[in-house]
Amino acid sequence: MFVECRGTYAWSSKVCLIFLQVFALTISMEESVALASDGVFGNSESVINRKPARRKLDDIAGSINIDCGLPEDCKYIDAETGLQYTSDASFIRSGINKNISSKFSSTTLHKSLTNVRSFPQGKRNCYTLRPPEGHGTMYLIRASFMYGNYDELNQVPQFDLYIGVNMWDSVKLDNASHLVMKEILHAPSDDDIYVCLVNIGYGEPFISSLEVRHFHDSSYKTESGSLALYRRLDAGSTTNEIVRFKDDAYDRIWFPYNLPDCESLNTTVPIDSHAETEYKLPSKVMTTAIRPMNSSASLDFDFDIGDSTLEFYVYMHFAELEGLQENQTRNFSITLNGNPWGEANIVPKYLHSRTVNNKQPVRGSKLKFSIYKTLNSSLPPILNAMEIYMVKGLLQAPTCQEDVNGISRIKSFYLVEKNWQGDPCAPVQPWDGLTCSNNGYESPRIISLKLSSSGLRGTISPSLLNLTALQFLDLSNNSLTGELPEFLSRLSFLTALNVTGNKLSGSVPPDLIARSEKGSLSLSVANNPDLCPSAQCKENKNSVGPIVAAVVSSLVIIFLALVIIWSLKRRKKATKSLVRSPEETWSLKMENQRFRYLEIVSITNDFQTVLGTGGFGTVYHGCMLNGTQVAIKMLSQSSKQGMKEFRNEARLLMRVHHRNLASLVGYCHEGTNMGLIYEYMAGGNLQNYLSGADISTSPLSWIERLQIAVDAAQGLEYMHCGCKPPIIHRDVKTANILLSEKLQAKIADFGFSRFFSIESETHATTAVVGTIGYIDPEYYISNRLTEKSDVYSFGIVLLELITGKPAIIKDEDNIHIVQWVRSFVERGDIGSIVDPRLQGNLNTNSVWRVLETAMACLPPISIQRVTMSHVVMQLKECLEEEKAHDQTRRMEEQATKSSNLIDLYSLDLELEMGPEAR
Ligand SMILES: *[C@@H]1O[C@H](CO)[C@@H](O)[C@H](O)[C@H]1NC(C)=O
Ligand SMILES: *[C@@H]1O[C@H](CO)[C@@H](O)[C@H](O)[C@H]1NC(C)=O
């Protein structure tokens, strides 16, 4: 692999630095705004950017109720809800209507389930929903599926469901009568909402019904993403029936929920009958509740999630159902997985609902709730209803809006018959005839449009101009008329234009001809009887002279160009033999740094001193002939890496030089003996320091911790920004941050984990490399690795520096440090998280600022995380301030000793320190 790093060559270092400065500037401006508005810990509403609704919401009749598969123009009033359901014909143009098998049809089955729309054709098919309230407001979207053997194949299919360009969920059905409902609370960024069904090769997708409801209040706030329904429970239901519209004004569907050790209580008096509340909870749900049978016991229940990386928002709804006597009280608190959750002392209001929810998402492979009465409460706790939602980070951005507008107008201009629905580029595959660029999670662009033999009529559409990233345009074999317009030459990225086989007239614009002659555009205009292939012919159709002249002059130009290229090449060769290219210097250096196995044996004194063992092998202490101390990592023999890869990696590592990266002195590769020789770091690793395992070291002071953080951050920043392509460490953790005698920190093992990923099975999984507690949750789920994964891990390191606790806190029920910190931060209790070894000698502002920086590294969605450059900047500022503080403190101490000079000193100090602090 060819890696180029800042500082490797003089020129690249300068260029990169300038770039970095500009970059850092833009980042800092944008992000400080973002941080300010979010307050980092605050309850940001980035997704739900609400604007006033245009129509009153509880007018639910105006919501969208689609019975998929109902014949066109049919509609009916649903007997149960009184809502009108319509055919889906105007929402989608593909698919076929089918009735489910009569065997599964029954009078009790909801009518919308008796027919389906099935999609035998196309990999993806999308519904376009356009609710009147428009974008930026919160909708509940519900899709229902019941197979009912509609295709007589007796084989339930499995397929994927997308909201817009992002995966919503997989649809898996257990049997033909299994009804699966998927629900999501979603605030779309565009007026059109696409719901797409994607064929994944396990049978044809189908859908039974699609419903859209609108919330007119900001009830369900989230920090990020949309919310997919996990559970919505009506606790203590006495009827065992589901509740929905009209009992629920928003048509949420509530399922009955009762627990074995609980009894249900109820009231006949309606709840919230006088005051409308934010969540508009249905009275029918709130008039029942559960409480523990044993009135001194707690109300315990749990949900098995299985996947501890998923994030949830929980809403618990309470209302007091009993008129309490003067000497009676009902107070309770809640824990989730053993940690305090929600509010501390909950007192339900008589016949009025109140909702308790978490401001930050919660995680855990199990969600274990316990509602327990507080000491002064005479009555047991109750629960009336609860909802659990799973965060869906909708990471993929839709196609660039300008491209969408352009292609949509082209579609209507030519009345394109193809199956063009949903977003042009995503999900899964673009529209037929389009090719899109892959920009990761960023908006894709349309780069190629192929509409040959598509029966196009009329002129060439000016909307093509809006596809500004277009490189390839094929309109051949249609019936296009009019001129080949001048404006096509404004598509600056166009490299191929094919309009053969049309009825175009006039002449080819000179700009296009020029580009074609230069060789930057492949131009095909044949078989247009009235089109003249040259600009000149308009005036002088029969003259051959100018054409010959043009051909001759272009030949001359080409010849000249060839001569120039040839001579340049020769000159290059000549210089090459005089000056060694950096590449060559490198391979020479490589050889100098290659060690024989016997040399290693001697350097390590026959592997006498073991410094440590890791997932990849054992690390030994060594001493080179010149006295330099080294640490030699011998890779375990089971490694399957080939010589070439190993050399490449060693080469990569030796190329990377930065004072905050542990430098590689050399390597050894002989047969199965492979080793890497690093400079020796006498201070050991940061983990040892923080854990206090090594009692010979004194605890790190705050300023030392800050210095270490700055050092490590700079090392990482260099790997991300100073190297091209960027190097992603993948295993940033305190154990991989080494300290010199003077506590200078260096990052070790960089670029290494990527190479030896196969051996990392000891860690989380085979596919994902890293260490539990530090792994970026998004990378863990998606396997998609970016620099932001390192940023996440570094955030954990910062938290460890602040708290002195490990990433997974064993003595606190294996809680993750992020959760642990959040539980205190939510209560504003920063004092309790700071490492007790730092107490008394601390500037809280500085800690708070580092904590904010850490939290800015830790959003679950990678694009919301800050960059390492930003982190470096923040930490450096903190360090400077702290140094200034420290100095002030020390000087003040001195000043107090010689009390006569107090005034003089502090005066001087202010003058001096003010401008220098930064
Ligand atoms: C489905 O059944 C209805 C009658 O219940 C019938 O009118 C309709 O034509 C059937 N649709 C199909 C696609 O067979
Ligand atoms: C179909 O699957 C559902 C959900 O797993 C289950 O409750 C139901 O009993 C099954 N029905 C039959 C007939 O197997």
Ligand SMILES: *[C@@H]1O[C@H](CO)[C@@H](O)[C@H](O)[C@H]1NC(C)=O
């Ligand atoms: C309400 O609770 C009472 C006991 O308090 C019980 O007798 C009654 O059946 C319950 N009502 C309903 C509708 O279940």
Ligand SMILES: *[C@@H]1O[C@H](CO)[C@@H](O)[C@H](O)[C@H]1NC(C)=O
């Ligand atoms: C009721 O719960 C309390 C506390 O959990 C327990 O000490 C007591 O034994 C329980 N009583 C009964 C009858 O189960």
Ligand SMILES: *[C@@H]1O[C@H](CO)[C@@H](O)[C@H](O)[C@H]1NC(C)=O
């Ligand atoms: C509460 O007061 C009522 C009378 O108002 C009495 O009957 C009851 O025993 C008292 N309960 C408690 C727990 O003190």
Ligand SMILES: *[C@@H]1O[C@H](CO)[C@@H](O)[C@H](O)[C@H]1NC(C)=O
């Ligand atoms: C499309 O391109 C035209 C001409 O450049 C421009 O005026 C118009 O604003 C563009 N439309 C959109 C939606 O970008």
Ligand SMILES: *[C@@H]1O[C@H](CO)[C@@H](O)[C@H](O)[C@H]1NC(C)=O
């Ligand atoms: C242009 O389109 C025609 C008809 O589709 C095709 O035969 C020809 O190869 C194309 N030319 C180029 C350069 O792609």
